[in-house]
Amino acid sequence: MKKPTVAFFDFTCCEGCQLEVSNLEDKLIDLLKLVDIVMFREVMSEKSDTYDIAFVEGSISREIDIPRLEGIRKKAKILVALGSCAAIGGINCIKNFKDLEDVKKIVYGKDAGHFNTILAQPIDAVVKVEHYLYGCPMIKEEFVDLVTSLISGKKPVVPNYPVCVECKIQENICMFHKGVYCLGPITRAGCKAICTTYGNSCEGCRGLTDDVNINSQTDIMKEHGLSLDEALSKFKLYGGYLR
């Protein structure tokens, strides 16, 4: 069997997800026995024009990103959204709720006119995406499962239930019971509830599950002292593209 070729690309993002790939450490060495990495700008100088699997990190936030992404799509047999920026828009979408002209002015002042920016969006707003790795950063175990699944012809496991399930399994005290709001009940699991396990609220970096009760979640947040606006603004931290 010929080894599949793999390429990594990044758009607007922090490159944390690519770094997380390098954090696979010894497993990365195993990965290389399985696939040929032909492009990975962050760590290699070689470049290639053909690849079977393209991992795309980052969201789309400029006009010129669009043709580049479309080009990648054309060459790749399988396109994977790597991390929440690519999968749901992620943190970049916060700016979508402001006037883009203001946004430019806040940062670049009188030079604002030199910049082009569009509403930040996940890559599937532009091209078809076969698989999603959620999380900010993405979860290494899910990456391993995805790669082995793609190679062996299995459906990768992507939870479609909320973080609360994993949070309970970790036997954490619910953040709400500690008096703090949490987006765990509406956020897609898969992170092993890492934030709540480390004592912080879930801020929803993996986006919503397919079956959320936003009204009830909002009510509960209101009961815990947030105003409606505050509650809604929390949903926009990572889930911004989902307007």
Place this chain on the structure above:
Amino acid sequence: MRNQKETTYIANKDELCSYLLTLPYNIYAVTEKQGRYVFANVDKISDPGDKYTPTLLPPKKYLYPNKETLFCFKKTTEEISEIEDKEERILFGIRPCDINAVNLMDRIFSDGYKDSYYAKRRKNTILIGVDCCSPCDDHSFCYSVGHLEVKEGYDLLLKDIGTAYFILMGSERGKELMNKFTKFRETTPQDLEQINEIEKKKESLFINKFKTNVDNLSLVFRSSMSSPIWEELAKRDLGCGACNVDCPTCYCFDVQDRLEFNVEDGSRIRNWDGCMLRDFTLVASGEVFRPGKADRLKHRFNRKFHYLMNTYKKSHCVGCGRCARDCLAGISPVEVVNSLVEGMKVEAPPPLPSPIKGEGVN
């Protein structure tokens, strides 16, 4: 079964606990965690006594762990190897509701096809119960569902009488355990009197929180299939599945195959699933058989108080109150039962569906 005539014993708490620690078992006991309790591996036993509220996760996490490797395999050679749980453990401080839940799980996993994984873990686990003398908190309702009393399932059942435990032996294994322990004494009439007093006081402390008798529940639920209450509850329900995870008698699972990076070694794993989660009934064609939150709530409660109750003649909710305690939407079985009882129409209920292994077609 407890034999009333059998001799009962008294042992000093500290002495008993230190004795247990000398045994070749891993000891898991009730431990504090940020104001709540969990079962955890300990090197010192200190049971919270009547400060206890049910542990975050029930003891099922040891008998039926969330992630269990059914077997490992090699893909090309198709070699299959099973991983056996070899740990010998003692669960110390398990309360009546949870012991009763274990009893229910024992039936579930042994009826019909016998689940060897559960059986093995169950066999390797010694249950040392601590009886409840007063209700643990407002959420629990063990008495209302008939699970305050525990008659079997434990190896030892301890009753807290201050500095000492009154000990009931529930199994041969429990007797052996006690035989090797020399520092106990037989109960005196005074002891028995003290116990009786505790038991008597208990009767006044535990009340039926349901507006009906537990035996009527299956009828109540059967008559409430089209109650508007389900849709009402569904508005609040987050569908978060916390109640499934927390529940000592929820046992549904999913099975998944995992492969290592070499795409050769892998394992088949089962992990907890929950009927409150939408994808629970999703099939490959995309169809979901219980698409609405109301459908799923109805199913979950019917499982506890109706379907399984008909089969096993016991409420499959043991009243530990975990789901209520942890439900952010405030959905509690007591509330659900009572509002159904109140909202019950007096019409004749539809005919009883036959119990699981009733009207066989083959």
Place this chain on the structure above:
Amino acid sequence: MKDNNIFRPQMAEIINVERFTGLEKRFTIKLKGDSLRFSPGQFVMVSILGIGEAPISISSSPTNEGQFEICVRKIGSVTSYLHDLEVGATLGIRGPYGNGFPVEEVHGKNLVFVAGGLGIIPLRSFIKYSLEKREIFGDISILYGAKNPEEILFADELKEWSNREDISLQLTVDTPDETWKGHIGVITRLIYSAGIKPDNTYAFIVGPPVMFKYVIIELNAEGITDDRMYLSLERRMKCGIGKCGHCQTNNKYVCMDGPVFRYSQMKNLPEAL
């Protein structure tokens, strides 16, 4: 078997593969070691190490000992992987599971088989059996509806059956092509013209959920009572042995109490249809 590891598949070999349509393939399978004893309407859990398991009905007659057939639609991971396997490949089998059709109960009775789409797969096991033991049954009618002529499964066999004098076979399709000469339209139309005797007749219905409702109404109209209709259900399944909870439909486990249910009994299961 019952006390061993209930999740461990037995290894089996594919001894024949045959493509039916673009989506369905038939596999003939032989267990390594023993042979599979089953009754019509039962299913097995087909297991591919590293991919997963899927419940699949056995579609061959139980009299054909030593091997059995399954017919699989490619739809998800296990089924797609299966489609790529060739003769000689191994797979895992657990089972047979489920109750199956009440074969003994209907000895001497008239049988009506109503199959929609893939429903023909589990029914075929019973049909084959009843044709082999033709003498112990009364009249036999087979009604089968498919979306279009290409999706008709077991076409060769159907041709054979249609030539038999001792059974009646009728096919219909929703959308015909140029070559189609048979009935057009929904399957309920066939019931009307099948000349079903109301007495002593039992119906076996397998198909997509939407079909059940209308077929039942029509059969009722033909005088077949609810207690003489049997349906086979499909639900998500992970264990096949009444543990995992996925297939539970009200108080029934489709894998253990079903997949075949008597309609009169199923009426009390609001979640079934």
Place this chain on the structure above:
Amino acid sequence: MHNIHEHIEHITRVEGHGNLVINIQDGKIKELRLDIVEAPRFFEAMLVGRSYEEAVHITSRICGICAVTHTTASLKAIESAFGIVPDEQTVKLRKLMFNGEIIQSHILHLYILAAPDFLGVKSVFPLIKTNEDIVKRAFRLKGLANDLCMIIGGRHIHPCSMVVNGFTNLPKKKDLSLILERFKNTRQDIEETVSLFKNIRLPDFNRKTEYLCLDTEPQYTFYDGAIKSSFDWTIDTKLYRDVIKEFVVNNSTAKFARASTDSYMVGALARINNGFDKLNKRAKEIASELGFTPPSFNPFMNNIAQLIEVVQCVDDTIELIEDVLGEELKARIPIDKDVRIKEGLGVGAVEAPRGTLYHEYEIDEKGIITGANCIIPTAQNLNNIQLDLHALVPMIIDKSKEEIIQTIEMLIRAYDPCISCATHILRVEFEGER
């Protein structure tokens, strides 16, 4: 003498997207530029209107490699606005997080981004076949650093437990003891790393410049201090705007920064040049083994400075963990209740792997951020890189084209520029000017 006209898009083995424009005609530099082509991200604008609690979540996402640093700078800015002085325990744990990040970032840079240059390969991947031990060692060290961050913060990239005035999670003593042992056992890996880099030949190129870093603490620190210049002045970080001036150079696509002169350098080399005396014993020993004597004006030496810092951090971590293990860790949960919201302006400055990082926020009485400014190390280094390039190229102009380009890329890489991190402050692509 040859002509070179190259537009190298997306320089590899750096964080983020930068293009290199080289135009040399008859040995004369016509154009020599590092362009930043990363998409602008508008972090300062994103912060405006968000609650102070969310600032770490947002700013951590500026850069995956220096997530801890951004998080900490952010927390320090808020704390300074609120007038909060975090307790000692919090500071110690933050310092441990920093050590983890510095080690992981430097090891990543040394082994995975820079080493291929010295070993004559294009990336780390071929090394897996030829020198698996080297790659494994790199991953071992990097993994150790990541694990340190993990037991305190949950993960290194975008840590979960770092909040204003403390941590929402305390490391378990058992985990700390285990990782302490692992740190103690790194001796051989460190020695082998030193001998690997001892043998590389760095271009002999010197250009005097100003070096800035946070200093004045008695120990070598990344966490705190005032701004110290190699030109012998020191100033409180609150007054950073007085010395660090951002400006726009004509025809350039990036905002530059200057302090005393036209350019300055931040990062490992700057820190070691300014604070060599404060290094611990082993770091100094290794510095001399590597032939490093301060001050060094060779930017390629930044790699060596990073290696010295790795040694510094390893030993510092051992000390810190032993210290932390000796005390009772006190949990304050939930931490939010300790935070008194106050209107104000706050500056948080820390030493990131690549140099000094400033976050400055204006916060209103409800805890909502109303203004933000972040100055990232790479932005500060850009002018220095540019000037280095202009000084370097004439010296190597007789070499082959490939060699020239290779050396230029090496120089840029030596700075370990983090462009993804820099973008929101750099001017990005003048539309229409191409």
